[in-house]
Amino acid sequence: MLPRGPLGRLSRIDPKTAGNARPTCWQLSFCTISGMVRTFDIVVIGGGHAGAAAAWAAGRMGCRVALVTLSAGGIAQMSCNPAIGGVGKGQIVREIDALGGLMGLAADATGIQFRMLNRSKGPAVWGPRCQSDRHAYAAFVQAALAQTPNLEILEGEATDIIADSGHVSGVKIIRSRGGGAMDASGQEELTLGCRAVIVTAGTFLRGLMHCGEKIWPGGRYDEPAAGALSLSLENLGVKLSRLKTGTCPRIASESIDYSRCQRQDGDDVPLPFSYLTERLELEQTPCYLTATNAEVHRIIRENLHRAPMFTGQIQAAGPRYCPSLETKIDRFADKDSHPIFIEPEGRSTNWVYLNGVSTSLPPDVQERIVHGIVGLENARVLRWGYAIEYDFAQPTQLHPTLDAKAVAGLYLAGQINGTTGYEEAAAQGLLAGINAALALRGQEGVILRRDQGYIGVMIDDLVTRGVLEPYRMFTSRAEHRLLLRSDNADRRLTELGRQIGLVDERRWEVFSRKQAVMQEAGGLMSGIRLENKTLRQRLAQPEVTLEALMQSLRDLAAQDGQAPPAAESENQAARWAKVQRLLELYREQPTALEGLAIDYRYAGYVEKELVEAARMAELEAKRIPRELDYAGVLHLRAEARERLSEIRPATLAQALRVSGVTPADITILMIHMQQAREGSA
Template identity: 40%
Template sequence: MKYEIIIIGGGHAGIEASNFLIRKKVNFLLITENINNIGKMSCNPSIGGIGKSHIVKEIDSMGGVMGFYADVSGINFKNLNTSKGLAVQSTRIQTDKNVYSYFCKKLFIEKKINLLEAEVKNLIIKENKIKGIIIKGGKKIFCDIVILTTGTFMNSKIYRGEKYLNIDSEGNKSKFSISEQLKYYIKIKKFKTGTPPRLMKESIEYKKLKIQNSDFPIPFFSLRKEKKEYKKYYRKVFISKCFSTKTNFYTNNLVFKNIKKSSMYSGIIKSKGPRYCPSLEDKIYKFSSKLVNIFLERESLYTNYIYPTGLSNSFPKKIQKKIIRSIKGLENVKILNYGYAIEYDYLDPKYLKISLESKIIKDLFIAGQINGTTGYEEAAAQGLIAGINSYNKIMNLKPIILKKKSSYIGILLNDITSKKIIEPYRMFTSRSENRLYNREDNSIIRIYKYNINYYNNREIFKIKNFLKKIKKLIFFLKNKYLFFLKKREIYLSVRDKYIGYMFLKKIGIKVKYIKILLGKIIYKQYIKIEKNRNKKTKKIFKKRINISNINFYKIKSLSKEVIYNIKINKPKYIEDLRKITGINLYNIFEIVKFINENKSIK
């Protein structure tokens, strides 16, 4: 039998691609080595975070399932950055990883999707065009398009101390064949990441720890919770407490003394890891005088595994045990699984079109961490876009291209396909040139127009009604409460203790509309200023300004990340800055401003 599309991998990218193809009734096959691992969270059991939650909201606005499944499997819900403006506020949901995976598997079982439990040995490529795949045992399966979403499982090695194993994070043998085949077409590089040990819940002394409660009202990702569909999936929301502790100077000293026994610092691993999710060794080696915060989160309500965020390391087991038991509250803890570092192959995404189709191999789409990104959210976004564009290709439609000026998914795709990736790519709000407009609260307004052809009539009707309601409320507020809206209090944060939030609630506006209304009121004039600044900055690229002699440390408005990226890439002219990951128009505007203020610099 020939399929229209074959998806290799049942992780977060594979799930979003599959969900879209299910909606469009495409004849496709999902291949995974273990059906039980569909939707599995192999690392942190959480969805969202700074910048990442904006992506989840955009996925939801395009009909994706990540936000919805996070809502219905959540056990701890947090609003982040609430002391700052709406543009950078984010949602984070700690999920029950077993329940999340259950809902992902349920998607395939209910829709009776073609599932195959097998190992893919090779792709069938003829004249640089995909024809199908070969599974273990030699069987050939033919198709028009392949979506490759193998994550960190290609040619992976797990490290603890000086020892390493050629296995993946699930304990299976590493897969070399696809990696070996593709290296003749696409440049293959290596990245590393890591995971902390897992601790036994009953062996922790909770009285010594600080409680981290969930936020109320509960912040959800998805707008779908109001549909009948939600009732079918709904389970009672069980709120689980999280706990926090810290390393101490004895712990830090233990890490420092044994640093050379770590895989990361012994020289065994030479590849780069994510700077924004550093290992315990990195944190203490670089900031030895600072104590490291550790958050203890339950992986599931149905297991006794605790995930200690902040303890990712690659020490030998004996040293890990000493380090962990030196921490307050963990003196007698039982370690169920030890932490490790993992090194894996990724495909250079510069060999991809922005549609995520390979520039070299026709009809091959590649999505997820295999493209050098990090995190479930970035992977899911790529999977959704690969699913949409593979369908468009079958239907002879143009690929969907999200603009970076109005979406974080657009920024993600633009960055990885056009800029040099020197470390696992992670999304932040600082990557957006229009972050006052690209907010979490208005994702449905920004995104739904891109995907209008893929919604059913009922969904389009609901979205249009929602948008009409927003317009009516703004008109109502402008006419009846114009004086109050001009007051400074409305510009404050949206939490209950602030006047703006309470005022809108008091006059009868539902909570789900409040953030989006405040965003529109607060940022309207500032969005115009931001757009004008970006236009002025773009004009500068016509001038050939040499920046090789500038001391960027003197520009106080530049973050350490921006300066680091400039230092690594060594741009000669101002236009070269646009090709560097993590540098946006605002950063370039500040550099030009510095040049103009220091006339001695030419």
């Protein structure tokens, strides 16, 4: 039971019990606002995946944080598919974890099936994914936030962001319960003073739901929309546009004929997301595979005149890479079947998610579609699929630190920035939380480079290019895929997480030990070369390939306790000693040695990418002053001037990525900045 505070349902944590807290080291300078006022350093609006990540980060970095959300029980809810990770997304989860975020730990603790996707391809595109127990996932995150130092959770609707002299200074919220004076409608208004606001309102801003001909306002199924905040953002100068997304029907597990579907099991050895999870011990739940067919396609085609996506009822753009079933049937008319994944929503629920049947067709048509699919002939639908249109802010209105150009101290993260997906949202929330906390400390914000992480790629894409449709991560978006592997996110980001104060002692110890193991194993491996088939032959020969060495280590590790073959010469004995030590290290840290082996295998390519990345890093290090007046840059082409004034890139490298800007423009800009520096020296 959470302790109750003066506002009713609050979670206030005793800082003494909050293991990883850093002390708050600044004072809140807040001017008084009339009405009931409470003061915080940061107010996070929204308790979805972005808001939870932001609040977790900022609280652990020592800020006093209020997380305002419509329903505390809805924190970290999975609005759509009950799964975390996947190709591109799984890498993001590992990066969040490496920086000290929560998502990987939550996914490990509550996953019911784990698979490494793309295993048959190169390690650069392996994507860890798990099927989650969606209720357990949300409960895990809620419990973790309840333990987060300096964090209070307030149930209510944020209606207005207050700004003074171009800087945010507070948030007005409306609550329907709790202490304080009630107005006539039984609601109370409360003002929260703060120096930074992080808006993570997801699909709730002026959300409009569609199911067939039926349209109603809402933020998510059975949840209200939040309109007032849209107006407030617009008043602050943030321009809003519209996007659309949709979800699938849910059906009752006991009504499915699984014998007619293809069973899909998890990996034999499930691999965790978090670098802190040593191993996963769980009973994995199977998923099942079925497919649409010609009859289902006929039903859909005959009813396109009732599909909001086709009648003009839905105006906004949806995710092209995750289209509704009706869009797939229309767009890929030559295909007579599309796969449907039958995914359980948890261990103790009969709700099952029909991945691949995202639709906003009317319920009577949805029912015919479901019953037309093999294995689902008698399926009972528990909730119809629907689509939602919502406000989002074109992310080119943000700096790469995710704060708005229109008003200081305002950060936006998650679906409100035009992205889709829990992982994309959580990553932005984490960075927004980190950057808001750093700004309050008076420190420079974190901008991850494109060669440092998928998170860097995503944020750079968003703030430099903007979005035309909901943005989701793919490995193809990253030009340095071999550097951004799911196995090495800790090597890329944990030191940074430590510097900013988000990586705690335990994570740091685990990371440091792994580094030490890799270093020692690296030395041993480079002295051994293997090549033959049987274990004895493989290890006894002077020439041995890396693959053979790794296979030998895996075999030896699996045959726990087996004595090594006897050495027949002094040289062999020396090699055996090395192999024995490698085996000890492998048993302790298998992922460290597997990662090392990938490094060796792709060393040539990795080197090339590093050279390329280093070249770009030089431009990345050249900061452009935020206030630079592009109208005053002599000889800059009109198009470049216009685009650069709009995007206001943070670095010369980002400027080069702005569409319409050429390398020649960058040279002119460099000369201008150089002259400005010399002039002011």
